[in-house]
Structures are given as C-alpha cells and as structure tokens.
Amino acid sequence: MRALIVDDEKHVREGIKLLADWEGNEITEIYEASNGEDAIKIIRSLNPEIIFSDMKMPKMDGTQLLKWMDEHYCAGKTIVVTGYDDYHYMRKAMHYGSSDYLLKPIDPEMLNDTLIRVVNEWKAEEMERINKLSKNQLINKMKPAYRDQKLTQIINNVPVDKFVWEEFRLTKAAAYTIGLLQVSNIAVEQFGGDKDITFFTLLNIINEQLSKKSGGIAFRYITSKGEIVLLLKKNKKESLIIAKEIQINIQQLLGLTCTIAIGIEVNSAVQLSLSYQHAKSMIMNRNVLRNNQEKIVINNDEIEIKSLMDYGSSIKIAIQTGEMDAFHSLIGQIQTDFIQKKQLCLRQLFHLENEYQMLSARWYKEFNIPFSLPTDLEERIQSFIDKEDVFQLEAYKDRKKREIALL
Template sequence: MKAIIIDDEKHVREGLLLLADWDRHGIHTILEAEDGEEAVKLITEHRPEIIFTDMSMPRRDGISLLKWLYSADLGSKTIVVSGYDDFDYMRNAIAYKSFDYILKPIEPDVLNETLERAVTEWKEQAHSRNSQAEESRVMNEVKPLYWDQLFSGLCTKKEIPQSAEEKIEKEFGISMTLAEKTAAILPIKAIVMKSFQGDYELAYSALSNMFSGLLRKQNDGVCFRNINKEEELVILFWKNKNVTYLSEEISALIYHSYKINCILALGKRSIDLSEAYDSSEQVYIKHNLLSKQKIVTSNEVDLKPLLHLFDFSNELKWALKSGSAAQAEIQLDQIFTKLINDHTLSLEQIKLWENQFDLLRSNWIKEYEVHHHPAFYSGTDYWKEDGSFSFEKFKEEKKKEFGQLIKFLSNVKYQKEKNNMQQIEEYLQQHYQEDINLQDIADRFFLSREYISRKFKQDYQATLTDYLTNIRMEKAKKLLENPYLKIYEVAYGVGYQNEKYFSKVFKKQVGLTPNEYRHSLTSKP
C-alpha cells in the first residue's frame, strides 16, 4: 500500500513518518507534498490508498484538495491533520467525506488507531469494489449468452412466451408480438477461418459487437448467435424502413474489415418471428450459389427441381466397375453440365448430392462384400479465399471422392480375385488324390471356367491342369522313395487310376519312368 503526507511544515511530515507504524499496516511507500498543488500531481501519478493532509497550506489549501479528492472519487481514505479546532474546517472535512479529523500535536496512539481503522475500511471497500467489478464483468459476459439463448429459442417457437416478451420490451423497448420483423442469416465460417484462426467464440464476440453497435443507433434490431446452428449469426430487424440500408452497411463492414464476401440471406417480413427466421433460412439454403449477389432475398431463389444423384446410379456404377477414373470423370462432367443447365446449384442441392452419394457409396461397398473400410474423403471445400462459392472447387472435390472410391473398389476386386486363386491353389494341394476337373472347380468356387483358366494362369504361370499334374508328380517322387510301394499303389496315391497312364505322364514330366526314377535313387552314392 501507499500513503502520502501533505503539510507545508517539514517537522510535521517528519513527525508522522516517525510516529506511524507503517510496516504493521502494510504501507511500504510514503510520499510527501508541501501543498495541495504538489499533492494533486503525486496522487494522480501514484494513487495512494491513505492520505494525510493539513488544512492550512499555501497555493492550494486543504479544503480545495478535499473538493478535488471528492470529485476524483479515487477510493482513498483521507485523514485531516490540523492544528485548528475549527468548525468550518471540520464541516468541510465531513462534507467531502474525509475518514477522520485529528488535531496537532499528534498523539501516537490516536494516530495509529486512526490509521488502522482507515486501512481496515479501505481493504473492506476495496474487496467490495473488486467483487462488484467481477460481478459486473461476469454479467457483461453472460448477458450476450442469455440473449443468444433467448432469441435462438424464439426462432423455433410459433408463440412468444409472455415472460420473454416482457424481458425483450424492457431491454430493447420493442414489442415482439406487435412489431413486423425481418430476419437475416449470416454464415461466418469463412471469416472465422481467415481472420480468427478458427476461434469461433472470438469471432462471434467481435462480429456481434460490431453489428450491435450499428443496430443500436436507432434501435433497429438485434444481432445474436444462433445456438441451434453452428457457424450462424442472425440479424433481426424490427424497424423495417432501414433494413436495406443496414444490410448493405453490414455487408460493407464485413468486406472492409475482413475482405470476405459473405452472403446475407434476407427473409420475408413477418410478425411471427419463427416465420421470419424460416423464410431467411429458405433463402439461405435455396439461393443460387453462382450468383454474385452478397445480399440475397426471396427474389433470388430459383425454384428449379433438385438434381438427384440416384437418377445416375447405374451409369456411375458401371464407371466404378470399369476401374477407370477417366471414365468416371466423363460421367461426372455430364452430370455437372446437367446440374448447371437444368437445376440450381444451392446449398440445398449440395446437401442432397452429399447425402445421396454417401448412400450410393455405402451400397456399392456392400456389393463388394466389404465389411470394414477406412474413412473415406469427404470433399466440402467449395469456397474461395474471399468466401465466395467456386464451382470448379466443387467439381474437384466430387471427382476426388469418386477417384478414391474407384481406387478402393479396384483394390478390393483385385484382392478378392487373388484370394479366389489362392483358395483354388490350396484346394489342389489338399485334393490332388481326387479326380479333379475344371468344371468341378468352377462349380465349387462359383466362378466361370474361362475366368479361372485365365486368372489362374496369370497368377501361377501355369494352367490349372498343368499345376495339378506338377503337384501329383512331386508327391509321386516322395512315394517312390519307399521301395516297398508298388508302382500302381503310387499311381493310386496321387490320383491316377491307370498305372500305365501314370507312368506315361511321369516320364513326360520327369524324363524317367517311375521304375527308372526309383533305381536312380538307390544308385546314388
């Protein structure tokens, strides 16, 4: 804490310095001034909590100083120290809220007792002031949230509760049930990403303050965050004569401050708040994104039919089955052309496209019997840096989604084909003793004979028959190592019912008859 002693007599200042128990009261800085004029400068600069002042001083006396302290309202505790038991002095000390009045010569006990009370009272009042300041700060933070909650709730209600009507009328001086209202939706994602580094709370606060200041000038309306919709501010106008002007001002403020071309979607005028909001929402989701208008109204809504991706499902499916990204792009380009020529590229249209593509992708994946798959890319970056819609980026994102899907399904197809051939190869290894033919394999694995012949040779560099013969011959070599087995037993053991045919095949494959091969084993050193 700080204190200041104001007296034109040096020995009085020195006496107070010696007599007061400053350390016990937590006062570690004591300033000195010879008159009120010097004191004002020091008090303004250092703002001491405790002030001792004489009444009779040159240039600026104690009464003048008390008046100044009273008007400045610094929260300090002023103790008058005077050599005069003067009623006029005391009356002024009381009038200007001095803490106490003590007489010279100063008694140490009286001085320290007065100082203790002054410090105690200052601390109590400082705590109270801090509490009030904190309460005020919290209220200022909570108040906007309260109105955000209230107005967001009213946007979904057909009737305004009486309690809400009274609160709004008290705060804004407007009757919500009688005033015609116009709602405007302002999407703020582009602003948040470009100018607030993704901090939505900071963006909501800054934008609300900016627009509220504009609206409050003539009490034209209110700006609030729609807590039911992410990334959305709502501007509610209740004085409709200024709607066009204020909308243009808001749009200009956004561009001037952030260099962003945000859409402001204005609905139709209505006494019903929910109806006014629904109207602005329809304008927002249905307006043509390729329009250059920053402020869009129901006049900019083109009620063309929506394009359904389901109508092109067969063409897209065959493009996917082809495994060709180029083929898919050709098909998509045809759809994009139809979209531009016969439909409106709106947020509603984009949402429908995204939902139907998700369903089609899910069904196509099921057809390939895929039960687990990685997270797929969802392209939603359709916007330029200035916030305007880019049809080129939309096309790029959709092509990227199809390209990833084609790559994934082609890989699944390859793996399934590879797995089929592996299973057939394993079957041959386990059933080489049986009478196996290509038709049996085709029936067992639900594949065509032609496909098996082509794919098996591609993977194993041999026809299925040759591969089976190689397995049998290798097994026969092992059996011929046993000198006690007859040749016909070896033949039966590897799937041949005819000993002569077995010997013929063995010689063709190995270059020796079975007997010659057996003798070659025994003749080895």
C-alpha cells in the same frame, strides 16, 4: 498498498514515515508531496490507497485537495493531519469524505490505531468494489446469451412473457420482417478462429445500425449454427434498405462480403417463424458460384436437388479399378450434371456432402478401415466460401480427389 503523505513541513512527513507501522498494514510504498498540486500528480500516476494530508499548505491547501479527491478519486482513504484544533477544518474534512483526522504533534498510538482502522475500511470497500465489478461483468457477459435464447424462442414460436417484447423494444410495430445472415468460416478465421468474438463483433456492428434506425434487433440464432437473425420492426421495403446499409458497414469495417436474405413481411409475433423459414429457404437456394449477383436476396426459385446415389454403380466401378483417372472422369460428369447454367446452391452442396460421407463410410466399412462420420457437414461446406461469399468449387473438388486418392 501505497501511501502518500502531503504536508509542507518536511519534519512532519518524516515523523509520519518513522512512526507508522507500514509493514504491519501491508503498505510497501510511501510517497511524499509538499502541497496539493504535487499530490494530485502523484495520485493520478500512482493511485495510492491511503493519503495523509495537512490542511494548511501553499499553492493548494488540504480543503481544495479533499474537494478534488471527492470529485476525481473516491477510491482512496484520507486521514487529515492538522495543527489547528479548529471545527471549521474538521467540518470541511468530514464533508469531503475524510476517514479521520490527527492533531499535531502526532501521537504514535493514535496514528497507528487510525491507520489500522482506515486500511481495514479500504480493504472492505475494495472487496465490495471487486464483487460489484465481477457481478456487473457477469451480468454483461450473460446479457447476449439471454438475448439470443429469448429471441430464438420467439422465432421458434415458443411462448415468452410479454415483458420480453417490451425489454427488447419490439412492441408497437405495424410490420415485422426477418433478415438472415450466415457467418462464414472465413469470417471466423479473421478473428483467430474465435466464433464468440466473431459473432460479438458482427452483432455490435449490426445492432448499432439497427439502433440508429429504431429498426429492431439482431441476435445469434442458437437453433442453427452460424446464423445471425435480424428481427426487423419494418416492412419488407424498409428492411431491404436497412439490410443494404448493414452489408456496406460490414464490408467497410471488416472487409467481408455477406449475403442477407429478407423473409416475407408479417404483422404478428406468431408469424415470425414463417418469415424466418422463407429467408432460410432463400439462403439455401441462392447460387453460390457467382460473384456478381445481388447479395441481398429477396426472392429465388426452388432448385431441384440431385442425388449422388444415382452414381452408385459408376462409383463402385471406379473404386474397383483402383485408378484415380476413373474418378477424375466421374467427378467431371457429376459436375456437369449437378451444375447447369452455372447454378449451384447451398442446399445441393449440403445434400451432396451428406451423401458423399455416407458412401465413404460404406466403402471404408467394406475394406475394414476404421472411420468416423464427421458431424460438421455444414462447416465443411462453409470452409470453401471465400471473403466475397463465393463457393470455391475447384478447391472443393481438389479436396475430394485427395480424400478418394487416400481411400
């Protein structure tokens, strides 16, 4: 702990330094000032816990110092030291929160009794401040988790109390529209691989924009990994404008291009899941090979999903040859069949990756090679989506070729 002695008389400062039991009260640093102005400089730079202050001093007296501390530094405890047994000074000292006062000449026993009591008061108040800060930090930490849980329940048609709608200011809307943004692995990598910080940053950007427009609220959709849902209190046309502004903000602040799908417009809470499912369908069916396509998706066609299992016999022959050239030819054929008109959607990629892992497991098992099926298929695909939100097909093929060559 630190102590500051403020008095224009040096012998008084020396007397307090000599008489006080600093070590017994865990005070290791003692500073001095001859007036209130110098005291304020020390308080601002060193934050002493205990301050002894004279009342009559040049430049700035004790009353002015106590007033300043009452307004700017309430964490310190003050002991007034005065040679005047004057009610006027004592009243001022008490008014501005002084803990106690000592009369000159200072009695050593009175000094140390007062110091012990004031130090204990400071410790008790500091513990209360720490507990309050910890409690507030915990509450602030839990707020996003609470928000994400409650709003996810709303999207999933789980009944919630009406005060939840009021708490998040979602009532009294003529229309609701769901926007959906998928957080790519490249975004997470930009934040050192920390998903929580990535979501925290993106949600701050998005919710700040929504707050300006009174447009709704964004949250982390905990049912599905890597999704941010925008619950918009707007019709579809207005939601489209807000989504474009959010997209521009993310691009300018983080250098990331993100695709946002806008679901159908609904007019009640129980229909929000329909709007979400529509937005999800558009995200999954969007073409991930094109860089110049519109990144705000409002409509697309359902795409026929092809199966890797149709190539089972060709894959078996390629494996039996034991030559990578056979697989290169087969991969080229699969690419030609799967990608028509330069169209490839996420739904097809997830389906392809899932079947690929199943086929791999079958062959590993046949050759008695230890294996474990990955559980992060979605992340495996997302890892090949770049900052422009485009799937890197050639990199994905190269990865598969290396895996097959290892087998």
